[in-house]
Amino acid sequence: MSRAPSRRDVLAYAGVAAALPWAAPRLAHAESEGAPAAASAVEGDPRAFGPERHGLSAFGDLKYAPDFKALAYVRADAPKGGTFSHTAHNTSLNQSLTTFNTFNAYILKGEGAQGMALNFDSLMARAADEPDALYGLVAASVAVSGDGLAYRFRLRPEARFHDGSPLTSADVKWSLETLKAKGHPLVAQSIRDLDTVEAPSDDVVILRLKPNRTRDLPLTLAALPIFSRAWYATRAFEEATMEPPLGSGPYKVSRFEQGRYVAYERVKDWWAKDLPVAVGQWNFDQIRYEFFRDRDVAFEAFKGRAYLFREEFTSRVWATGYEFPAVREGKVKRETLPDLTPSGGQGWFFNLRRGKFQDPRVRQALNLVFDFEWMNRNLMFGAYKRTVSVFQGAPEMMATGPAEGAELKLLEPFRGKISDDVFGAPWTPPVSDGSGQDRRLMREAVRLMREAGWTITNGRATNAAGEPFAIEFLEYEPGLQPHVSAYIKNLKQFLGIDAAIRQVDAAQYQNRLKSFDFDVISLRMSMSPTPGEGLRQVYSSESAKLEGSQNLSGVADPAVDALVEAIAAAKTRDELNVACRALDRVLRSLRNWVPAxxxxxxxxxxxxxxxxxxxxxxxxxxxxxxxxxxxxKAARAGVRP
Incomplete structure (x- = not known):
């Protein structure tokens, strides 16, 4: 039994939320034909705004022309109606997979309801067939100053909130300033280089950025949700609440039962429904999220038609569970689609803030006793491949062979300060003999533990002070217990480590993660095709100290900081890939996780x-x-909306 997205699925490299699955370097733009050029100063002044543009992308490679009618991957005349009911498959910010207790999904407090991004519009919307492109939604166009430090968005006058009130630049200004001051730490951190927001008229908003702003910032700002300033005039944004907020997006909250389900109703007169970025999308009259504490219970509910769509993350169930009558009768379909996105790194992450994990030899030993080959064959029906890199699934970003050329140039300043193996072939998890107890690897693990100062006698590891080595694996659902139990068996038998699983409820789990109160957690981090600011959130020394950050391991390394900045400063995709490969080498050398x-x-x-x-x-x-x-189809399957 296994899950692809493990206990806490985060779009870590993506920035701040599920609505932001990219990271953008210093922007190059595609121009809109026929749009008027405007300037705020004399010609040649770097503060002058250039021509109005219909889209933004990382390296100027927009797929869609200014006059595009619909995105290429949609059916423009798709029928409207019906219900799409499912369970959550990932999380962002304060969300949980198993419950919710607030409709404020953009703060640190509480456990936010899944799907709240459906309730809000943003200045621009993503094209999901491009790595990082945005096109106008609330904003009809954007103009950029010559120095890249000011972005002027012209808003569509028809933009409306669900109560019919106009969405204006004042709402954009309030939203961005509030998110920076009171939003979830991941949001606030990612937009800290927003200097000021100006609203000179109802249909114009100007974002001014600090000189050393992150490369990602313009796209991140353009994709953040826009809240109603008037609605929040009598409400505290920073508080958890079960009152659904006023939005402007394609859906709004209709019915819910706290912790059990939340249903979103399609806004049939949604102001943006005929825009090119919206045509053919959001076709269901209702999108409903169901919450279950246990994945086996959730599967039984699916079989009983309690919800209609399921992405299966449990290999045992995928291999053996779909033999029930509805499958045999053709009423339930199974489909395998390619996942062409970088899958990121999944595994068990050590909390480096704790002294017992400080020695890299200990972390290496803990890696050696994890037998993926046995686990994949015996517990996961051979359905998985071994993760080796935090950039897994993006071969152009993954290091191979000895460091040379531009990679070596980036790494040379740190020679002697980082592990020597960074300069050779990057570290890769060992391949075991598949026995579950590869004696060769176990002996090497014992040797490393002893070198690190741990004595293993009578099946017990102790340090010089006689203190035992103990590890607690923090979980909030039982899905990975067979896997963790097999790992624990080797930790105890060969290394004398007192290891155990600690299962807590979802609320306690989230609170402990926010305060870094854990030894080891299972984690998957999805990655953007264009990494940038999100890497700071996961690996920078600054984020290691920030409560609620995604740097759960507590990585704080000068070489990592420098390489993350090199990625953020890359001016071409080739430069980006080179810096990612260099970072990959250093991160692998840290052994701060057990790749799964x-x-x-x-x-x-x-x-x-x-x-x-x-x-x-x-x-x-x-x-x-x-x-x-x-x-x-629904009639033949006996399914009602």
Whole structure:
């Protein structure tokens, strides 16, 4: 039994939320034909605004022209109607996979409801078939100053909140300033280089950035949710609340039961429904999230038609569980779609803030006694591949062979300050003999522990002070217990480590992660095709000290900091990839985690009531965004909306 996204799925490299699955370098832009050019100063002044543009991208490689009518991966005339019900498959910010107790999903407090991004519009919207491109949503166009430190967005006058009130630059200004001051730490950290927000008129907002702003900042700001300033005039933004907020997006909260389900109703007169970035999308009358404390219970609920769509993350269930009558009768379909996105790094992460994990020899020993080959064959039906890199799934960003050329140039200043193996072939987890107890690897692990000052006698590891080595694996659901138990067996038998699983409820789990109160956690970090600011959130020394940050391991290393900055400063994709490969080498040398597994497919099961385009968008699975309800299929499957 295994899950691809483990206990806490975070779009760590992506920035701040599920709505922001990219990171943008210093921007090059594609121009909109026929748009008027405007300037705020004399010609040649770096503060002058250039021409109005219909989109932003990392390296200027926009796929869609200014006059595009719809995104290539949608069915423009997709029918509207029906219900898409499912369970959550990832999290961001304060969200949980198993429960919720607030509709404020953009602060640190509470456990935010899944799907709240559906409630809000942003200045621009993502094209999911490009790595980092944005096109106008609330903003019809954007102009950029010559020095890249000011972005002027012209808002569409038809933009409206769900109560009919206009969405203006004042709302954009309030939203960005509030998120910077009171938003979740990940949001606040990612936009800290926003200097000022100006609203000179209702339809114009100007974002001024600090000179040393992060390369990602403009795209991050353009994709953040826009809140109603008037609605929050009588409410505290920083508080958790079960009152659904006023939004302007394609859906709004309709019905819910705290901790059990939340249903979003399609806004049939959504002001943006005919825009090119919206045509053919958000086709269901209702999108509903169901919450279950236990994945086996959730599967039984799916079989009983309590919800209709499921991405299967448990290899045992995928291999043996889909033999129930509805599958045999063709009422439930199974489909495997390619996952072409960088899968990121999944594994067990050590909390380096704790002294017992400070010695890299200890971390190496803990890696050696993890037998992936045995686990994959015996527990996961051979369904997975071994993760070796935090950039897994993005070969152009993964280090191979000895460091040379531009990679070596980036690393040379740290020679003598980082491990020598950074300059050779990058560290890769060892391949075991598949026995579950590879004696060669176990002997090496014991040797490393002893070198690090641990004495192993009578099946017990102690340090010079006689203190035992103990590890607690923090979990909030039982899905990985067989895997952790097999790992614990080797830790105890060969290294004398007193290891145990500590399972807590979802609320306690989130609180302990926010305060870094754990030894080891299972974690998957999805990665952007264009890494940038998100890497600071996961690996910078600054984020290691920030409560609620995604630097859960507590990595604080000058070489890592410098290479993250090199990635953020890259001016071309080639420069970006070189810096990523250099960072990959250093991160692998730290051994701050036990790399686990990944798969490069989406394994989907659903009651046969849906239609979808022949090809999914490259960087997303496409459901529910571009799927639709099929009345004829639903009738044959006996499914009602």
């Amino acid at each position: 597994w990944y798969k490069d497919t989406h394994t989907l099961a659903y009651w046969d009531a849906f239609g979808h385009p022949a090809e999914k968008p490259r960087y997303e699975r496409g459901a529910p965004d571009v799927w639709w309800w099929d009345e004829d």
